Amino acid sequence: MATVHLFATLRPLAGGNSTVHAEGSTLREVVEDLERQFPALRGRIIDDGGVRPEIFLAVGSTEAFGLSDTVTDDSEIHILAAIAGGS
Numbered sequence: 001m002a003t004v005h006l007f008a009t010l011r012p013l014a015g016g017n018s019t020v021h022a023e024g025s026t027l028r029e030v031v032e033d034l035e036r037q038f039p040a041l042r043g044r045i046i047d048d049g050g051v052r053p054e055i056f057l058a059v060g061s062t063e064a065f066g067l068s069d070t071v072t073d074d075s076e077i078h079i080l081a082a083i084a085g086g087s
Contacts, residue, residue: 028067
């Protein structure tokens with residue numbers, strides 16, 4: 001199972017856990033497994049349009065650009081708050 005690291009505002013929705021494990025061979029499958037395990041997460045990471053704009057996903061140290069990105073059992077997935085800014 002992949003290891004998933006959750007940012008602070010999602011932790012209460014996942015039983016207070018900062019790190020959880022989820023099954024799947026793609027990011028979409030992993031998020032769907034998280035939603036199955038923790039129903040309060042449903043719709044908070046992805047919605048009908050894909051990854052919600054306030055969410056940033058990475059597999060290891062690489063930004064994920066789509067929910068079809070491949071995940072392996074030893075993957076570390078980071079679900080973070082997207083940060084925008086600059087001038």
